[in-house]
Amino acid sequence: AQTVTQSQPEMSVQEAETVTLSCTYDTSENNYYLFWYKQPPSRQMILVIRQEAYKQQNATENRFSVNFQKAAKSFSLKISDSQLGDTAMYFCAFMKRSSGGGSNYKLTFGKGTLLTVNP
Amino acid sequence: EAGVTQFPSHSVIEKGQTVTLRCDPISGHDNLYWYRRVMGKEIKFLLHFVKESKQDESGMPNNRFLAERTGGTYSTLKVQPAELEDSGVYFCASSQVLGLAGISYNEQFFGPGTRLTVL
Numbered sequence: 001a002q003t004v005t006q007s008q009p010e011m012s013v014q015e016a017e018t019v020t021l022s023c024t025y026d027t028s029e030n031n032y033y034l035f036w037y038k039q040p041p042s043r044q045m046i047l048v049i050r051q052e053a054y055k056q057q058n059a060t061e062n063r064f065s066v067n068f069q070k071a072a073k074s075f076s077l078k079i080s081d082s083q084l085g086d087t088a089m090y091f092c093a094f095m096k097r098s099s100g101g102g103s104n105y106k107l108t109f110g111k112g113t114l115l116t117v118n119p
Numbered sequence: 120e121a122g123v124t125q126f127p128s129h130s131v132i133e134k135g136q137t138v139t140l141r142c143d144p145i146s147g148h149d150n151l152y153w154y155r156r157v158m159g160k161e162i163k164f165l166l167h168f169v170k171e172s173k174q175d176e177s178g179m180p181n182n183r184f185l186a187e188r189t190g191g192t193y194s195t196l197k198v199q200p201a202e203l204e205d206s207g208v209y210f211c212a213s214s215q216v217l218g219l220a221g222i223s224y225n226e227q228f229f230g231p232g233t234r235l236t237v238l
Contacts, residue, residue: 004161037229044122045210045229091162105150105214105225106175109162 002027002094006110013082014118020067021077021113023092031097034068034075035107040088048090051075053097082117089114121145123230125211131236137199140233144193144213150225151194152214153186156232157207165209168194180205201237208232 003026013019025034032053039045051059051068058066063080079086092110124143132138144151153165165184166176170191179186183202188194198205210232214225 042231044231047226050226105227106152106164106167106178107154107162107227108164109154111159111161 002029002032002096002108004092004094004108004110006090006092006113008113009111010114010116012116012118013079015082015084017082018078018080019082019115021079021090021092021115023075023077023110025073025075025092025094027073027094027096029096033095033097034066035093035095036064036066036075036077037091037093037109038086038088039091039112040085045091049077079115084117084119087115087117123211123213123228125209125230125233127233128231129234129236131238132201133238134203135200137197138201138235140196140198140209140211140235142194142196142211142213142230144211145215145228148213148215148228149191150214150227151188152212152227153194153196154210154212155207156210157204162210165196198235201235203237206235206237208234 005024034051036048037045038048049059049061049064051066058068065078067076089112091112093107095107126141130138149170151168154162156162164178167174168188171188185197211230212227214227
């Protein structure tokens with residue numbers, strides 16, 4: 001079974017600064033995906049960024065980037081130039097990479113980190 | 120295109136009563152998932168439908184929970200009888216299989232959740 005750990009229940013950052021959210025995971029799988037999801041207050045959870053474990057290059061999406069350390073089983077999220085709209089709960093999640101039909105695509109989540117961006 | 124919708128957004132019931140949650144996935148999405156987040160804990164997988172068939176129901180807590188997806192469109196999750204520990208936010212997500220044949224990744228799109236409070 002997989003586990004995902006987010007050790008920072010809450011964090012805050014000043015607008016325009018950079019913040020890094022931590023995530024570690026435990027798995028015996030070699031092929032998998034890692035995700036960061038964002039849930040703004042009273043809104044739906046949306047995908048921020050995705051990383052395939054077989055890719056060494058860290059994923060980047062505009063101001064969001066990850067630091068993926070496969071050997072250390074670490075997957076941190078860096079938010080550059082933080083904006084007020086980045087205030088949200090951030091969830092780190094794991095999914096086994098499956099092949100063939102009848103695969104199970106369930107996500108395993110961490111407890112989340114509540115990020116507040118202050119003006 | 121409409122996203123995943125869930126009804127109701129909030130439900131407050133007495134212990135022992137029955138509640139039915141509904142999820143309407145994105146049109147054309149064969150995969151439908153239910154997850155639950157109990158206060159302060161991780162979001163946990165409950166079950167996964169592929170069309171109308173239950174692919175994986177390993178996360179269902181007990182037989183007081185019944186999920187259905189008749190016709191492969193919307194899904195319902197019934198809790199009968201509800202207990203105090205059932206309180207939490209119930210998320211639904213849907214996805215369509217993407218990617219090359221035999222290698223699958225599917226982005227899950229989440230609904231806003233139903234907040235269930237059992238008194």
